[in-house]
Amino acid sequence: MKEQSFKYEAIVIGTSAGGLMALKTILSALPAHFSMPLLIVQHLAPRSEGFLAHYLNNTSAIHVKEASPYDMILAGNAFIAPPNYHMLVENDRTISLTVSQKENYARPSINVLFDSAARVYKEKLIGLILTGANNDGSQGIVQIKAAGGLTIAQDPQTAEAAIMPQMAINTNCVDKVLKLNEIANLLIALDDNPTQ
Amino acid sequence: MTNSKEYHRLLDLQELEVDLFLHALNSQFGYDFREYNKAHIIRRLVFRTKALGLNSITELQHKLLHEKGFIETILRDLSISVTEMFRDPSFYIRIRKEVLPILKTYPYIKIWHAGCATGEEVYSFAIMLQEEKLLDRTQIYATDFNPIVLETARKGIYPIARIKDYTSNYQAAGGTRSFSDYYIAKYDSVILDQRLRTNIVFAEHNLVTDSVFTEAHLIVCRNVLIYFNKSLQAKVVALFKNSLIKGGYLGLGSKESLMFTGLADQFVVIDEKEKIFKLKLQ
Incomplete structure (x- = not known):
């Protein structure tokens, strides 16, 4: 039996090379x-x-x-990590920023965001890895999956840079591999019909 | 779902263990991180736990309490030690243009770098003050709660690998000379001109637990407040307010603000983007 009350509370997205157009494709497809x-x-x-x-x-x-x-972190908003800052989620569903060590040569680091979000949202989190040319985010995907969240990678064959989604997939912790428009459609469907 | 339920239990336990750890750290060693934003603290402690091959933060706490000297490792982990010379060059340009001309009107200038970490930004200020012919009549207090990073700051010796970035920062920050005038390269290090630190006093001071420090004309505290929760941030900004002369200046990090401190109306915004504020005269 499905849990009728189940609903995802937040979505985290990580991307690097080629991310601008990928993010634009997904975000511009989401309704107000x-x-x-x-x-x-x-x-x-x-x-x-x-x-x-x-x-x-x-x-x-x-x-x-x-x-x-x-x-x-309220409905209807998308938050972009500022350049040179890690972005984390606090227990009270607010954002904190740090200038701590780079991780995976990156600040902001996808893993830092994903790990902290997985702690707070647990199974009510969707994690999404898009186009990119390094392996940041793979560890975060593992954490989200461990906490029971939904994990999605962009189909590497359709990604401008295949490495990042491929590395995420290689962890065996990715639930769905989809094209950008399919990702947008899935997110909209999950948002409209939480029990899906 | 069973597996993830187990994992949720582990995450919840870690929350508790971190609280206990921070309690132990405070009551045994006097370093109070309980009002820091927790997500970062958890990340650092989990990292250290794994790096040491320990099974839990409780084991890390055991080490903290029973192993002599281990506190230093923990302080290093929890310190905000990432910094660079002339970080955010545009900040320095605004200080040079908006603040130093006013400071020039005082016979004697006191600047407090709060949370100075390894000192790169303190020396950046010393260089800028020297170029503006103010260094001789300025006293710079550079403080941090961590004695180990202060020791590095005191020495003024930094890895040569960073010099290329520092040089371009220096130029972008409005430096008027050649950056190489300020250091000697030796092996894989650079030694900053020792004359720069003549008027710098390095001292231990903990923003969380210590009180008013000095009557400063300018307080610089960049990318420290972002680690604090709202109530601690408000407390520390109040400490700054009480440590400034009337009309004194406060420079924060680019993502920091006075918005949640309840003290915004006590300051005039000098530069919104560079987060430079001036304490009102009345």
């Missing part, structure tokens, strides 16, 4: 009433000054902003 908040790490050069959030906000119906400390 999309209720699950999204937390996004895109590896970037350190001085890119909010460009990504601004660009995605202009091309999406949902609200996209660069994350600030203490931001409340």
